[in-house]
Amino acid sequence: MARTQGSHSDITGPRIREAALGLFARHGYAAVSMRQIAKEVGVQAGALYNYTPDKQSLLFRLMRDHMQDLLAAYKALEDGGDPQDTLRRFVGFHIRFHLQRPDEVFIAYMELRNLTPDNFAEIEDLRRAYENSLEGILNNGQKVGLFSISDTKIATLAVIAMLNGVMTWYRAGGRLSLDEVEQIYWDMVRRAVTA
Amino acid sequence: MARTQGSHSDITGPRIREAALGLFARHGYAAVSMRQIAKEVGVQAGALYNYTPDKQSLLFRLMRDHMQDLLAAYKALEDGGDPQDTLRRFVGFHIRFHLQRPDEVFIAYMELRNLTPDNFAEIEDLRRAYENSLEGILNNGQKVGLFSISDTKIATLAVIAMLNGVMTWYRAGGRLSLDEVEQIYWDMVRRAVTA
DNA sequence: GTTCTATCTGAACGTTTGTTCAGATACGAT
DNA sequence: ATCGTATCTGAACAAACGTTCAGATAGAAC
Numbered sequence: 001m002a003r004t005q006g007s008h009s010d011i012t013g014p015r016i017r018e019a020a021l022g023l024f025a026r027h028g029y030a031a032v033s034m035r036q037i038a039k040e041v042g043v044q045a046g047a048l049y050n051y052t053p054d055k056q057s058l059l060f061r062l063m064r065d066h067m068q069d070l071l072a073a074y075k076a077l078e079d080g081g082d083p084q085d086t087l088r089r090f091v092g093f094h095i096r097f098h099l100q101r102p103d104e105v106f107i108a109y110m111e112l113r114n115l116t117p118d119n120f121a122e123i124e125d126l127r128r129a130y131e132n133s134l135e136g137i138l139n140n141g142q143k144v145g146l147f148s149i150s151d152t153k154i155a156t157l158a159v160i161a162m163l164n165g166v167m168t169w170y171r172a173g174g175r176l177s178l179d180e181v182e183q184i185y186w187d188m189v190r191r192a193v194t195a
Numbered sequence: 196m197a198r199t200q201g202s203h204s205d206i207t208g209p210r211i212r213e214a215a216l217g218l219f220a221r222h223g224y225a226a227v228s229m230r231q232i233a234k235e236v237g238v239q240a241g242a243l244y245n246y247t248p249d250k251q252s253l254l255f256r257l258m259r260d261h262m263q264d265l266l267a268a269y270k271a272l273e274d275g276g277d278p279q280d281t282l283r284r285f286v287g288f289h290i291r292f293h294l295q296r297p298d299e300v301f302i303a304y305m306e307l308r309n310l311t312p313d314n315f316a317e318i319e320d321l322r323r324a325y326e327n328s329l330e331g332i333l334n335n336g337q338k339v340g341l342f343s344i345s346d347t348k349i350a351t352l353a354v355i356a357m358l359n360g361v362m363t364w365y366r367a368g369g370r371l372s373l374d375e376v377e378q379i380y381w382d383m384v385r386r387a388v389t390a
Numbered sequence: 391g392t393t394c395t396a397t398c399t400g401a402a403c404g405t406t407t408g409t410t411c412a413g414a415t416a417c418g419a420t
Numbered sequence: 421a422t423c424g425t426a427t428c429t430g431a432a433c434a435a436a437c438g439t440t441c442a443g444a445t446a447g448a449a450c
Contacts, residue, residue, distance in 0.1 A: 397445085399444075400443095409432105414430105419423085
């Protein structure tokens, strides 16, 4: 046997990405074999290598694409007027964007240590760029006296850590609507930083 | 060759635990082999099985002991008087306890999915017990009108998530002292929940 | 000094790992 | 209908995996 009926790179390529995404998120990069990914796609392991040079690249591209999507989506947001409004938009954006991509978020956070040093550095740059946009908001608010923050660098990390906590418990269709979740977290963030 | 000079279970046992702890934290459970652990201890892989029935138990015991230590240490704290003071104590305790055990914390958080279902359930029970103690504090403060929290369950998770963020960036000897870190986080937590 | 046992080695086991590749077939263009 | 190429199979590779165990040596007890 060889090429199979209906086979096409436009179909197989994305399916490999999706299979790897789900399996990496559920079981972890190191615990997932190329044969498991292939099986989920319905293909032999060797076929994967038409789409990725190796397993590491499969992971790296998932993470890089996710971080680039995140940055692009955030840049597409128009600024609110004052820092308080901009921060509110950031909170809403962060929660909603991440809740739509639970697998990508999980991988981007958990699998950093499985990246080669070069790949790790590239992902870290993207992450820092995103964090810097929040830190900029906090700095602006601090400058005009709206916020009262003893250390904006730490406050940046604290806010992101708090917001990322949503991912560990929120489930669509649960007790709270997305709007309610956003409101609750915005209340806490606002109070934590407001003068 | 066989038994080696100076070999003793009181020495080898802890060294295996420490080696596993460090390697699991750095590279992840699935990515670490029994032979790597043995090499760090200076022993052959087979010798590990005098100390653990299998690799899974090695991970599980690290996590269970850590969670039990956490609960025991927290219970040893005497209550503050009012909820606000109790919450302040909790924040300080949480930050200091976890910063002293970065490897254990990392593993307890990252390797949950590598536990067998039975082991997972046991660890989750311990984690929930700890979270419940914080939720109790928030509930008390809410009842007496000191706190203003729309959802104590979510606030509990949000506070813990925020505090856990410290572990990702704090380094001893860095820009901020432990006291300063504790003060900064306490400020944010207090403002996030206070009426 | 002898005996008993705790401790470790070194080899072996069957599986699984990531990756390569020659060959085979289906698709797309002509 | 024919041809070129995109796509996949199936087998193979060496290496690494978790685990077991018979045999050997060191330490402890007497």
